[in-house]
Amino acid sequence: MILGLAVFICIIIFLIIDTKDQRIRLVSASGVLVILLIGLLISKKPGKVKWRQVLVGITLQFFLGMLVLRWETGRNVLDCLSNKVRGKEYRKGFI
Secondary structure (H helix, E strand, O other): OHHHHHHHHHHHHHHHHHOOOOHHHHHHHHHHHHHHHHHHHHOOOHHHOOHHHHHHHHHHHHHHHHHHHHOHHHHHHHHHHHHHHHOHHHHOOOO
16 A cells, blocks of 8 residues: 555656646646546445555556657557557558
């Protein structure tokens, strides 16, 4: 639990530092929070939400986004996978 909290705090600090000149980029983070709040409000049993799983999922999504947006190799891998799903590479003879 302490490790998860430390990772979450590191992500928050990174976002604050990374968006110091363009705070408008944090709008999507507020959207995630609003969706979580709506889900919590309409839940039949909000006390049974497993917050660890929620935070792990959001953290994994954050790291995947960073991998794709900030690392050229990650962007190329995602582009390759999306081409394969669409069938573009398959028609060229790649599997």
